[in-house]
Amino acid sequence: MVSPKTRDKLATFFTHVALILLVLLIASPIIFALIASTQSTSTILNYPPQFFPGNAIVRNFTVAWTQYNLGRLMLNSTIIAIAVTVGKTIISIFAATALVYFDFPFKSLIFVIILLTLLLPVPVRIVSLFELINNLGLADTYYAMIFPFFASATGTFLFRQHFQSIPESLTDAARVDGAGPIRFMTQILVPMSMNTIGALAVIQFIYMWNQYLWPLIIMQSDNKQVIQLGLKMLTGSGRAGVKPWGPAMAGSIIAMLPPLIIFLLLQEQFMKGFALKEEK
Amino acid sequence: MKSKYPGKLLPLLFLAPTLIVSVLFLYYPAGMSFRLSLYKTLFMGRKKVFNGLGNFVDLFTSPKFHAVVGKSFIFSFSVVVGGLVIGLGIALLANRKVRGARFYRTGLIWPYALSPAIAGTIWLFLFNPNTGMLTYVMEVLFGVQPDWLASGPLSMFMVIVAATWKNLGYNIIFFLAGLQNVPGEFLEAADVDGANVFQKFWHITLPLLSPTIFFLVVMNMIYSFFRTFALIDIMTKGGPAGATNIMIFNLYRDAFQYFRSGIAASQSLLLFVLVSILTLIQFKTSGRGVYYGG
Numbered sequence: 001m002v003s004p005k006t007r008d009k010l011a012t013f014f015t016h017v018a019l020i021l022l023v024l025l026i027a028s029p030i031i032f033a034l035i036a037s038t039q040s041t042s043t044i045l046n047y048p049p050q051f052f053p054g055n056a057i058v059r060n061f062t063v064a065w066t067q068y069n070l071g072r073l074m075l076n077s078t079i080i081a082i083a084v085t086v087g088k089t090i091i092s093i094f095a096a097t098a099l100v101y102f103d104f105p106f107k108s109l110i111f112v113i114i115l116l117t118l119l120l121p122v123p124v125r126i127v128s129l130f131e132l133i134n135n136l137g138l139a140d141t142y143y144a145m146i147f148p149f150f151a152s153a154t155g156t157f158l159f160r161q162h163f164q165s166i167p168e169s170l171t172d173a174a175r176v177d178g179a180g181p182i183r184f185m186t187q188i189l190v191p192m193s194m195n196t197i198g199a200l201a202v203i204q205f206i207y208m209w210n211q212y213l214w215p216l217i218i219m220q221s222d223n224k225q226v227i228q229l230g231l232k233m234l235t236g237s238g239r240a241g242v243k244p245w246g247p248a249m250a251g252s253i254i255a256m257l258p259p260l261i262i263f264l265l266l267q268e269q270f271m272k273g274f275a276l277k278e279e280k
Numbered sequence: 281m282k283s284k285y286p287g288k289l290l291p292l293l294f295l296a297p298t299l300i301v302s303v304l305f306l307y308y309p310a311g312m313s314f315r316l317s318l319y320k321t322l323f324m325g326r327k328k329v330f331n332g333l334g335n336f337v338d339l340f341t342s343p344k345f346h347a348v349v350g351k352s353f354i355f356s357f358s359v360v361v362g363g364l365v366i367g368l369g370i371a372l373l374a375n376r377k378v379r380g381a382r383f384y385r386t387g388l389i390w391p392y393a394l395s396p397a398i399a400g401t402i403w404l405f406l407f408n409p410n411t412g413m414l415t416y417v418m419e420v421l422f423g424v425q426p427d428w429l430a431s432g433p434l435s436m437f438m439v440i441v442a443a444t445w446k447n448l449g450y451n452i453i454f455f456l457a458g459l460q461n462v463p464g465e466f467l468e469a470a471d472v473d474g475a476n477v478f479q480k481f482w483h484i485t486l487p488l489l490s491p492t493i494f495f496l497v498v499m500n501m502i503y504s505f506f507r508t509f510a511l512i513d514i515m516t517k518g519g520p521a522g523a524t525n526i527m528i529f530n531l532y533r534d535a536f537q538y539f540r541s542g543i544a545a546s547q548s549l550l551l552f553v554l555v556s557i558l559t560l561i562q563f564k565t566s567g568r569g570v571y572y573g574g
Binding site for chain 2: 012015016018019022023026027029030032033036044045046047048049051091092094095097098099101102103104105110113114117118119120121122123124125126127128129130131132147148150151152156168172175181184206209210212213216217228229231232234235242245248249251252255256259260262263264267271
């Protein structure tokens with residue numbers, strides 16, 4: 001008979017073992033991608049596959065970065081993702097402030113109109129959005145990647161919910177001091193909303209960075225394309241089976257870094273401001 | 281009740297950017313798409329003829345479209361069930377109070393940040409018939425060297441694995457959040473009563489998690505229907521012979537490769553009905569702020 005204490009220790013030990021194995025298992029595709037990104041094409045085409053790093057790391061990353069133009073695509077994606085993230089955050093703070101701290105006609109209707117945009121993801125309106133953007137002469141410009149994404153039901157909803165949860169005692173003091181709406185917003189609400197802002201930044205940056213279908217149809221010049229489509233170029237070139245796998249894996253690593261860094265940096269805000277929100 | 285600022289014009293000014301973008305880039309194109317769904321497009325999209333509900337009749341009576349819908353549901357169902365079962369299992373382990381729990385949590389959820397295109401690229405490499413690590417593993421374990429890309433069922437399996445892996449982080453995040461709402465006292469009380477691990481899970485944890493499970497079923501369905509286009513485009517392009525041609529991919533092809541924008545718009549409308557039903561269920565049952573990233 002094992003004593004309860006030993007049993008607890010054993011359980012903890014096996015939990016650690018299981019968690020370490022799971023972390024490795026989830027990471028394994030990326031680990032293999034990392035290994036392949038260091039191997040030359042001839043090494044990769046060897047069978048059985050080599051599980052040790054090769055010596056072509058510099059070459060693979062250079063080919064991906066220059067020959068497949070990923071450097072330029074990274075820049076495009078960065079500009080677009082930052083513009084949308086910042087724009088969306090500001091616009092939704094304004095909208096939520098109006099909804100929580102003002103009274104005006106048709107308020108609930110306006111909120112419903114904003115909320116119902118959730119029913120209209122890109123695939124639902126893609127055919128006509130494509131025509132509209134073409135008619136506006138915005139096709140193949142950054143604007144086509146930025147403007148249609150500016151409205152945010154998620155952002156408005158999250159900020160509205162957060163503003164409603166701020167105790168009035170905190171916000172009233174500022175207004176007794178005579179702060180106007182703009183000052184109230186920038187000096188009181190924004191500093192009190194850092195978790196929500198952080199969470200929204202993570203969500204929106206990743207969402208924008210990972211866009212694929214819309215840029216595929218609306219961006220024509222290779223120089224304005226986004227990084228996700230660079231991966232399509234990498235896997236689309238070469239004959240079946242003899243694709244440039246080394247540069248493709250290098251490209252995948254490059255493309256995943258910015259959203260991953262933002263996610264890791266803002267993870268706590270993301271968990272607190274979004275996922276761990278208590279249901280009300 | 282919050283005390284309000286006076287003024288009727290200022291709040292409308294604050295709301296103007298959101299409303300203008302919503303109407304111009306969301307409601308208007310959606311409305312135009314719905315109108316277009318009643319038209320037939322001829323001559324590579326150059327001519328449009330009013331067709332009433334003809335497009336829908338065509339879709340509903342076309343065996344080809346039945347296959348597309350069938351593939352979509354097989355794909356979706358597998359991604360939802362696989363993602364939820366695996367995600368919950370991992371979250372239960374990660375929820376145990378051990379040292380370094382935070383580190384483990386990060387190690388388990390980070391693929392959330394990855395795009396479907398990246399998942400597609402890497403899994404395509406792993407499944408590659410000539411060189412892929414998974415092909416090799418299959419040979420070592422089972423003595424077979426499957427040509428994943430040439431077989432319909434194997435291709436479907438391949439995209440399901442990639443899509444499930446990509447969304448695992450999201451599921452674990454929300455299961456961990458849900459598990460925090462399971463009060464420790466309940467479990468301790470059950471301990472006193474001599475309940476075993478499985479009884480505790482079945483009678484306490486699972487019922488208390490049901491709102492989370494429901495939320496995740498809806499979100500995973502939306503993910504698998506709308507967010508997996510890149511993964512399909514990079515891995516299989518809907519092939520072989522339509523085996524992985526799910527609704528979103530078929531819609532893209534009709535609209536932008538075959539220039540049949542009318543029938544593509546009809547498919548958009550069907551997707552709209554689907555997302556509306558899912559969102560309605562989700563709002564009715566949890567009231568949590570839905571996130572599509574939109």
